[in-house]
Amino acid sequence: MPKMMQRSGLPHILKCHPIVKTDIVKAKGLYLFDSQGNKYLDFESGIWCASLGHCNQRLSRAMMKQIDSVMHLGPRFTNYLAEETATKILEHLAWKHGKVIFLSSGSEAVEFALRISHLVTGRLKMLRFSESYLSAYGIGGGQISNRSWTKIYISDCLHCSQPICTETCDNLRRIDYRNISSFILEPGCSGGQILFPPVKLVKHIEKNIRAAGGLIIVDEVTTGLGRTGRWFGFEYYQIKPDVVVLGKSLGNGYPVSAVALDITVAKEIEKQTFHYVQSHQNDPLGCSVASEVIKIIEENDLVHRTYELGEYFLFEMRRIMEKFISVKEVRGRGLMLGVEISSRFRAHKNLAHKIYHEMLKKNFIIGITSREDVLRFLPPLFTNKKHIFTMCSALGESFDKAESLELLSQ
Numbered sequence: 511m512p513k514m515m516q517r518s519g520l521p522h523i524l525k526c527h528p529i530v531k532t533d534i535v536k537a538k539g540l541y542l543f544d545s546q547g548n549k550y551l552d553f554e555s556g557i558w559c560a561s562l563g564h565c566n567q568r569l570s571r572a573m574m575k576q577i578d579s580v581m582h583l584g585p586r587f588t589n590y591l592a593e594e595t596a597t598k599i600l601e602h603l604a605w606k607h608g609k610v611i612f613l614s615s616g617s618e619a620v621e622f623a624l625r626i627s628h629l630v631t632g633r634l635k636m637l638r639f640s641e642s643y644l645s646a647y648g649i650g651g652g653q654i655s656n657r658s659w660t661k662i663y664i665s666d667c668l669h670c671s672q673p674i675c676t677e678t679c680d681n682l683r684r685i686d687y688r689n690i691s692s693f694i695l696e697p698g699c700s701g702g703q704i705l706f707p708p709v710k711l712v713k714h715i716e717k718n719i720r721a722a723g724g725l726i727i728v729d730e731v732t733t734g735l736g737r738t739g740r741w742f743g744f745e746y747y748q749i750k751p752d753v754v755v756l757g758k759s760l761g762n763g764y765p766v767s768a769v770a771l772d773i774t775v776a777k778e779i780e781k782q783t784f785h786y787v788q789s790h791q792n793d794p795l796g797c798s799v800a801s802e803v804i805k806i807i808e809e810n811d812l813v814h815r816t817y818e819l820g821e822y823f824l825f826e827m828r829r830i831m832e833k834f835i836s837v838k839e840v841r842g843r844g845l846m847l848g849v850e851i852s853s854r855f856r857a858h859k860n861l862a863h864k865i866y867h868e869m870l871k872k873n874f875i876i877g878i879t880s881r882e883d884v885l886r887f888l889p890p891l892f893t894n895k896k897h898i899f900t901m902c903s904a905l906g907e908s909f910d911k912a913e914s915l916e917l918l919s920q
Contacts, residue, residue, distance in 0.1 A: 698732065731756065
């Protein structure tokens with residue numbers, strides 16, 4: 511059992527999120543190590559960033575090589591790495607033409623994409639699913655206010671039995687597409703709840719957005735670069751976006767993100783002489799990391815491997831979870847899985863919280879939503895069936911213990 515530090519946190523660190531451990535001193539591959547020598551199998555990849563594993567040596571070598579060459583340039587300068595990496599991204603998007611800008615975070619990239627949609631369409635309203643997270647500062651706290659959003663409640667649509675979506679639906683009838691600049695799709699996370707929008711809903715929205723002259727933006731910050739068993743999560747919906755946002759796994763933990771623009775959108779922006787200056791825009795170091803990440807995914811065929819592992823992961827998780835009355839649903843694509851806790855076991859019982867800490871005692875790091883209603887699993891793409899089986903077995907033991915104690919207390 512891991513030895514937890516006595517103090518509750520670090521006295522000079524601002525706490526904007528609960529801190530569980532303060533003594534992680536090393537990371538390697540799929541594992542984190544604390545000051546007592548305990549190692550933890552990380553099934554959240556940090557905060558979903560380290561999809562190629564922690565401290566990937568090939569990435570470290572590429573970074574050191576670039577640091578010794580040139581790591582930062584002003585916005586009026588660039589080098590071949592930005593063009594090389596942009597070309598790779600466009601190839602995997604299957605776009606013959608297009609343009610890419612490299613920034614520092616997924617949140618910033620989402621904000622950039624939304625500003626682009628305003629410039630191109632001249633409209634201020636945007637459409638999203640209410641459960642989507644999108645960015646750390648854009649919704650209600652940044653340049654884009656809550657009044658700019660039209661929201662669709664995806665939870666109302668997940669189990670709809672209608673074969674197609676229509677304008678008569680209570681969840682859709684109030685949308686005025688003529689005022690909307692863009693629909694921003696998060697194709698598989700939705701605020702960390704691991705929700706996958708129905709295909710019929712996405713296709714319905716796409717048709718109406720296109721007819722009204724709006725743009726389709728896809729937020730692939732969490733789902734991009736193989737996480738769902740495809741290069742991009744939007745591939746499950748057979749749509750062609752105008753703008754695609756990448757983050758998190760693009761840098762494997764290093765802060766780099768990207769916004770890819772369809773050539774029509776890119777030309778419109780350049781025609782308007784749009785200016786955007788950020789200190790690390792198209793930086794060689796960030797581009798070198800992103801380029802190496804894409805090469806590693808390609809050379810190890812990680813997208814196909816993730817699809818196959820995901821099939822096993824989902825089967826194994828459902829097999830183990832089916833006996834627990836506290837589990838409402840197990841859902842996933844590729845190596846992105848969620849276990850939703852039944853409402854009976856949420857309020858005042860904190861079952862998910864208890865299981866999270868029980869798993870930590872067993873030396874497994876898993877994810878949990880702020881509402882403590884969904885447990886998340888997004889391991890590095892280099893995980894294997896043994897890791898998955900071991901973690902699922904430990905999770906089953908944790909559920910068994912937590913449910914037994916809960917039922918005994920009733």
